[in-house]
Amino acid sequence: xxxxxxxxxxxxxxxxxxxxxxxxxxxxxxxxxxxxxxxxxxxxxxxxxxxxxxxxxxxxxxxxxxxxxxxxxxxxxxxxxxxxxxxxxxxxxxxxxxxxxxxxxxxxxxxxxxxxxxxxxxxxxxxxxxxxxxxxxxxxxxxxxxxxxxxxxxxxxxxxxxxxxxxxxxxxxxxxxxxxxxxxxxxxxxxxxxxxxxxxxxxxxxxxxxxxxxxxxxxxxxxxxxxxxxxxxxxxxxxxxxxxxxxxxxxxxxxxxxxxxxxxxxxxxxxxxxxxxxxxxxxxxxxxxxxxxxxxxxxxxxxxxxxxxxxxxxxxxxxxxxxxxxxxxxxxxxxxxxxxxxxxxxxxxxxxxxxxxxxxxxxxxxxxxxxxxxxxxxxxxxxxxxxxxxxxxxxxxxxxxxxxxxxxxxxxxxxxxxxxxxxxxxxxxxxxxxxxxxxxxxxxxxxxxxxxx
RNA sequence: GGCGGGUUGGCGGAGAGGUUACGCAGCGGAUUGCAAAUCCGUGAAGACCGGUUCGAUUCCGGUACCCGCCUCCA
Numbered sequence: 050x051x052x053x054x055x056x057x058x059x060x061x062x063x064x065x066x067x068x069x070x071x072x073x074x075x076x077x078x079x080x081x082x083x084x085x086x087x088x089x090x091x092x093x094x095x096x097x098x099x100x101x102x103x104x105x106x107x108x109x110x111x112x113x114x115x116x117x118x119x120x121x122x123x124x125x126x127x128x129x130x131x132x133x134x135x136x137x138x139x140x141x142x143x144x145x146x147x148x149x150x151x152x153x154x155x156x157x158x159x160x161x162x163x164x165x166x167x168x169x170x171x172x173x174x175x176x177x178x179x180x181x182x183x184x185x186x187x188x189x190x191x192x193x194x195x196x197x198x199x200x201x202x203x204x205x206x207x208x209x210x211x212x213x214x215x216x217x218x219x220x221x222x223x224x225x226x227x228x229x230x231x232x233x234x235x236x237x238x239x240x241x242x243x244x245x246x247x248x249x250x251x252x253x254x255x256x257x258x259x260x261x262x263x264x265x266x267x268x269x270x271x272x273x274x275x276x277x278x279x280x281x282x283x284x285x286x287x288x289x290x291x292x293x294x295x296x297x298x299x300x301x302x303x304x305x306x307x308x309x310x311x312x313x314x315x316x317x318x319x320x321x322x323x324x325x326x327x328x329x330x331x332x333x334x335x336x337x338x339x340x341x342x343x344x345x346x347x348x349x350x351x352x353x354x355x356x357x358x359x360x361x362x363x364x365x366x367x368x369x370x371x372x373x374x375x376x377x378x379x380x381x382x383x384x385x386x387x388x389x390x391x392x393x394x395x396x397x398x399x400x401x402x403x404x405x406x407x408x409x410x411x412x413x414x415x416x417x418x419x420x421x422x423x424x425x426x427x428x429x430x431x432x433x434x435x436x437x438x439x440x441x442x443x444x445x446x447x448x449x450x451x452x453x454x455x456x457x458x459x460x461x462x463x464x465x466x467x468x469x470x471x472x473x474x475x476x477x478x479x480x481x482x483x484x485x486x487x488x489x490x491x492x493x494x495x496x497x498x499x500x501x502x
Numbered sequence: 503g504g505c506g507g508g509u510u511g512g513c514g515g516a517g518a519g520g521u522u523a524c525g526c527a528g529c530g531g532a533u534u535g536c537a538a539a540u541c542c543g544u545g546a547a548g549a550c551c552g553g554u555u556c557g558a559u560u561c562c563g564g565u566a567c568c569c570g571c572c573u574c575c576a
Contacts, residue, residue: 061506079576090576126574208571214504215572257574279576280507311507312570321575349515349525354508355569362514365526392516400516404524453535462535469537480539487539 053108053394055275056353058283058307059207063396066306068274074105074114075273077265077304079282080164082121083145084130086329087152089343089358090313090320094279096344096426097310097352097397099158101275103424104393107385117163117268119261120146123171123254128243138244152330155340157426165264167255171246173263174255177297178235178248186296189250190226192238198231201292207307208284233289235259258289262303266294271301277308310352339435341427342367348399348425370427373418374436376410377428382420389421399425440496442488445472448502449479450486471500 053066068074078098081087098116105114122142131138150160178194181187186200198204198212205211212231234256239245245252265273271294278287287307294303312319320327333343345366350356386409392401402425409418422428449468456462472479476494480487490496 081576082574088576092576094576124574208505210505210572281571281576283506284571285573310576312576314569319570319575327575351516354515357514359514361526365514369525395517398516400514400524404516407524457535460535466536473538478538481537482534482539 053104054396055306055308056396058309061209064306066274068109069272069305071109072113074109075269076101076105076114076116076275076277077261077269077273078116078118078161078276079261079278079286080118080120081145081149082124082126083142083149084124084127085145086331087149088320088327088329089333090279090327092153092156092330092343093313093347093352093356094277094310095153095158096156096347097308098277099426100348100393100397100399100424101277101308102159102161103426104390104397107390107424108394115163115269116161117165117265118161119264120149120164120166121260122146122166122168123244123260124257148331152334155334156330156344157340157429157432159426163268165268167260167264170260170264170267171255173267174259175236175246175248177259177263177266177293180297181235181293184296184299186292187235188228190228192251192253193226193234194236194250194256195227195232196235196289196292196296197228198233198292199229201296203295204231204292205288207291208288210284233258233285235293258286259293261286262290262293262297265304266298271298271303273304275306275308276304277310280309280311283307283309308352311355314355314357338363339367339370339432341370341429341432341435344426345370345403348403348427351400352397371436373406373410373422373428374433377415377419377422380415380419382423383416385421385424386414386417389424393424440490440494440499442472442477442490442499444502445477445499446486446488449481449488453481453486468500475499 054063055066056063076098078094081091095118098118102114102116120142127138127141130136130141134141146166154160178187181196182189182194185197187194187196189195205215212229215231236248236250236253236259237256238251238253243254245254265276276287276290291303294301314320315326315328318326330343334340342363346358346362347356349362349366386405388405388408389402392398392405395401402421406418406422406425409415409421419428426432445468449465449472452465452468453462456465469479469481472488475496475498476491477499478487478489478491
């Protein structure tokens, strides 16, 4: 079997992946803050981790991989959304959570084994903060509890920066109650109108980073295998998680491999809320891009590289999937091909895996093509409706066949050509062979432009 | 300012110190009433300047440009 190799942000090298316990491989992905629709950047790490999850299940067995992805349902963005809309927080988080599950499912992602919600782990967070205070890594000040970055020698290791350098950058908020400008909030007081929980430090709510530390510990223990997210989470979010977890549980190693995916670009720029150039997964689905097609576009680019979303890529992806679905229709999937597993095992080289799939398609091994594609979450039965969808154009096919039969005798093909070009203009695919005539909806098909029969 | 990533053929996009990546598009052919689809074949590359080497697009150094993080963001 090919050894799995992964790029570990912690060491900045591609390393052999060796799980702590092959019968219980544990991976954790930072999930969404549920206050709005997931944008297309949010989908990238989900798809990356979904492929990783499928590959690990292939290697270690389905029952031996545990995948957790949290929902952050306590956050000031949610509070702000509630205040501006007048809707209860619980209603917003419940609705957004379901949107997220629907949208990620539409892209062909499996659901993780665990999907913890932050508000269900407030007790664990408080306990962890208490442990940090008692161990001398955190302190209370003006109702806040802050992590003391100077107390953790390893602070900055994950993101490759030093506390002194960052302070030199002088772009941190310097609250008067902080011992060091880089200290970050573990707990903060809540005004009466904001969500809050009773704690040893008064009524308040957790800070930005503590939830992932508390939830991963509750589900996976002091040490687990892989933790991931977008590269923009490397600092400060993941750096702070490391600090909290390693100081609260020094007997463990927290995450041993860190996987970070590069950003998704639109027109060569990072998609971001502040730039206003982002759109949601639902926007793409509503524009008529099939979930499977969107997924294929993501897989075309290696996860460690910036990826550009373009309509051209989507068209190319659709063409490939259309072809493969045609080749594999009715074929029973066998086992994934060794070359596809090898490509994925090489730091999730999805582009290489797709190339291997082309090889299987060209060599006629459709059973392996189908099985291998499923390792990438492609060519699954439930993802193929986009091809079947649309109008039944067999009446046009019959009419065209009849006209052609007449034309064969009369040698006058003008009526055949007229109907054919009208169908093509409406975006239909027309195939006339000796065996018969086929008319199907093609790319850009518009039923309203069909000619009358 | 500090730290990190990138620059491959018309486009997208990988691997490998020496032997075709792959896909899309293009071109030639087969097929077709004409097309489409399909099949066969085919040209085209690695920002710039140095270094190491028998040999570098691949390793090392520098230059230019692009992008990201350092502030809510995946």
